[in-house]
Amino acid sequence: MPAPLAPPRRRAPARRRPPRLAVLARRLRPHSARQRQRRAVAREPRAPGLGQPAAGAPRRGARPRRGGAGRDAGPRRARPPLPGVAGAAGDARRPGRPGGRGLPPAPLAAGGRRAVRGDERRPVGDAVLSRPQDRPREPRRGPCPRPALRPRRVRPVGDRDAGGILRLRRLLAPGPAAAGRGRAGRRGRDRLAARSRGLGPRPRDARRPPRPRRRLRALRPRRGRRPHGGPQRRLAPGDGAARHGAGRHVRPSRPVRERSAAAARPLPPAGAGRGRGVVTVTVAVVGGGAWGTALANAAAAGQEGEVVLWMRDAAAARDAARARENARYLPGVPLHPRVRPSGEAGDLAGAGAVLLVVPAQTLRGVLGTLRPALRPDATLVICAKGIERGSDAFMTEVAAAVAPGAPLAVLSGPSFAADVARGLPTAVTLAAAEPARAAALAGILSGPALRVYHSGDLRGVEIGGAAKNVLAIACGAVVGRGLGESARAALVARSFAELMRFARACGARSETLMGLSGLGDLVLSASSAQSRNFAFGERLGRGADPGEAAGGKLAEGALTAAGLVALARRHGVEMPVAEAVAALVAGTLRLDDAIAALMRRPLRGEDE
Template sequence: MAEAPVAVLGAGSWGTALAIELGRHQPVLLWSHSAQEVAALARDRENRHYLPGVPFPESLQMEADLGAALAAAAEVLVVVPSHAFAGLLARIAELAPELPALCWATKGFDPESGGLLSEVAAHYLPHAGRAVLSGPTFAAEVARGLPTAITVAADDPALAERLARRLRSDHFRPYTATDLVGVQVGGAAKNVMAIAAGISDGLGFGANARAALITRGLSEITRLGLALGGEKETFMGLAGLGDLVLTCTDDQSRNRRLGLALAAGQDVAEARAAIGQEVEGINTAREVWHKARELGIEMPITEQTYRVLYEGLDPRRAVHNLLARQMRAEGL
């Protein structure tokens, strides 16, 4: 009997990269909401829009029918932007209400409720096991088979172990965890800090400022994560510090590039259009800032980034506001 495939739902850069990586050693179905996109990917045997020049392995096949992908799959991995997550899960719940487990590699909060994506999953698929894949990963490097380490967190350790075995290869190393909350918060909130780091570097403020921003940004992320029920150790791991450092320091990060563009004088719409892909940190800045205010958590970098994005605050003024804050002891 043929091995049942992993269904990867979402054919953007990250979804395609994960499908390629998984497809190197097992059957994979890659689904897209666009039948036209599915046809192009099946014809070209590569994602020429997002990952040109990276061929699909033979065991990676395209699927335009969501129901068929769900019915055939041994595991389901959702990799769509956060704003599309709830809508896709609603469809999954209609087509496969008894789905035993759901994994996602989406980083962000639900823009409608402001909640974690695990809360969205619990709403639509209350009986399914839940797992999230996160960590310091750029799609292009994963697709090319470069060494990568990630975290798989699940509400059931056995589910995390099972998914990790699916993902593991000689160049792709998953670590397991049970802190579903902390891994999600780290993966989402770091995008806000990456925008801030891009602004700082774009204004020419140098390596000292970048290091300070990453360090204090980690404190902000940790405060939020602990308030939401995460574990402190998570934020010193791959899904916390690792992902934060990566996305704040390398121009492969779309969020960092947005910050660089804002520092150069572009507005949010112009910068977003020039990047041409989802920039999760824009929505996440709003959700994190509202969540921080709701919980009474001090997140000054997040606040200033939110004000630049949504209130038109001049980036230089935002930096001045951060430096003018009252002195305090270092710590969380």
């Protein structure tokens, strides 16, 4: 018997691919029971022939709701997975969630590296696994419904604004920071308004309170600059102080404050042990030339009182007072408001310090004339640079002879009047026998651009100023003759050597000559045609007659050379450069012969 036939095995019916819409719907995560119900309805077949969309399906032409089922169910979003790709856009939205509808995590690729799905952030070096259109859109704002797609947390705008408002409220809150802020407070409110509109810059570091220094500045009333601690003053244009921030209150630097204290003190007794009284510090200037005018301006800027600028020509003084300018000697530089030009000797009577700024050869005569008008205890500050002809006397000796017992001081150093008048930085030395007097005077004359060092070596400071004028003529002659920069440098060095020898022989300190009045002034005058002495020598070098080489200007070196040489001989000091200049000026030696004589001198050790 044939074995009963087994009932034919029925092939399992092939699984029908679910309709596309159903697949898509399954992938979607319903957010609420209402949504799930809607989607269930949507899965039901449409009524045949009616062609009406199922309830809950998006209407044609309706704008898909952002982040909702309507958008996700749209045809653009619901793409089938790409072949060979472990998942596609939207698949990873619930990775590994037990019982979740999403796909399991992507399998590990060869080498243990996990394949990266197109919708994940890809580490550098991973293959590109998706087409650009399969990548999810970046969510714009608000909470993202798909955590795996969220690139990073976006702070809601409201949060940020709240922080900004809090910070700005703190800035504007009444209290020491805000009280009296005035414009600063208004600015803050404006910024707050701008910030709340999403405009305007963020505060630099809003967590930190504003810096206290700034706040203090804002609270400080604006005043005129007080470089020396005095009361507010009006400042002249061109004045050094005005140039350095007039109109703004700037706390003076420590040295300036110290100078103020020094200036406020009365000068110590003149000629200690000689019964002199204490002198006050009212400054007057004798000599209305370039240097006298520049120093008067500097003194006026450096202390409180009026500064009388005495001129021998009363008409010139009136003109200067009217025009507020010394048009002849220092054109273009306004006089400081507290400089009073005067031709009256009586106007010098109140001065405690009198700056003598006339040509060296006139000092004896001028001081002799004015002496009766001066206070007997007035400090005479010698600013002329020279040695008196005929007597071969230093300026301090001349002054001491004319005004015996008067306290003396000497001011010298590298300083073109035009530079000082323009407020360019300058440093000079002031020497007096008593250190306290020198310091007090230095304090009075110092300013933002004029730095006055003090010294006790009167002789050294005056020799530096007088001798450099003579030596600068030699340097000018070398340059005028076209002998080159090497020759000029050699001449400066050898000139300085003889200056030192001479100064030491006269009892001065070498250190003084190595400073401003000596090396400093020699370097300035030997290297610049702005120096009248250098210019005089330059013209000599070009063949000008010594009588005309000055060109109507004051060349103190030409008038001092003979006296310097005479003094050097008296002290047994060799000064070959000064000798040559004296002979050139006297017209007893030609320049070429002078140069040849210098070059033929016996060779010797440099320090001999």
